[in-house]
Amino acid sequence: MIFYTEKLLHRVNQRISELIRETLINSGILRLTLRYSLFLLFFQPAFAQKNDPKKEEWIQLFNGKDLSGWDIKIAGEDLNVNYKNTFRAENGMMRIMYDQYTTFDNKYGHIYYKEPFSYYILKFDYRFLGDQVPGGANWNVRNSGVMIHSQSAKSLTKDQDFPISLEIQTLGGLGKGVRHTANLCTPGTIVEMGGKVIPDHCIDSQSKTYDGDQWVSVTAVVLGGEIIHHIIEGDTVLTYEKPKIGGGYISKQNDFASGHVGNPDYWLKKDNTLLTGGYIALQSESHAIDFRNIEVLNLKGCMVKKALNYKSYYRVADNSKCTYKK
16 A cells, blocks of 8 residues: 555656646747747838838729729819719729710710829720710720820819820720720820821821720830830830920810810910820720729839838939938
8 A cells, every 4th residue: 555655656746747847848938939929029120121122112003992092084074073973993993984874975084193103114904895875976986095194183174175195095996907006195295206206196006906895904114204115915016205295285276275275375385395294094085994903113213222212123213202221
């Protein structure tokens, strides 16, 4: 009996020793875990803030949920009146729709991103849908566009059809024949190609034709007042230089009054002024169209290498935007 009791006590003591060792080991692990957690707490922000100068920081202009960050201006309407729900955010797309219209009634409109850009790369996808709304002009069948270097939404006069801008004209095929897209149209503006002024209001690209309701991907490389490239599916289809205010509204014969511009003298005084920047706007021109993946890579920013937000791909310096370690 005594022998059995001693044996039991020995086992109890042995188990107590094992528990003590396990506790010490676990507490050691716990201390290490706590130290590592504190290390991460204090030092991870510093690691997270480390800048990669080559990493491209694309700006998503459209959040896929609503129209916040954009201004609407439709001819004949006040600023930000979305006539008949023309502009919509649905299913991750910016949609321009006419299902609430009876007739188009010359309600040309545009939706403008809130901030201007000068040196940047713009990307977007578009597709046309169905048939044109009744009352739209024949030349507006499967016709829309994206304006760059545009005046702001709030600076348009009330009845003005189109902003003074450069239009990346998007055209859909009509099922027969050639119809280029990513062309250039120039409401109130004029450009040069190969060192010569081009008086034409619209200039054709060299793109292929895109029939049906398929998605088309467009890129524009916009370098201020220097040079602009239109790119479709990776191919450069149009290049022009030195965009300026001028050339009349549509032409010398179609002046600002024809486009219901309420302040023509203001623009005539700016004739031959180089366009170096402006706003981006999506166009409403009587045929339903969807846009998605609307994004910009700004090429103007901090070019001081020791700054936290220096980028090696910037083309033009804006060192007022530089941030530094405190």
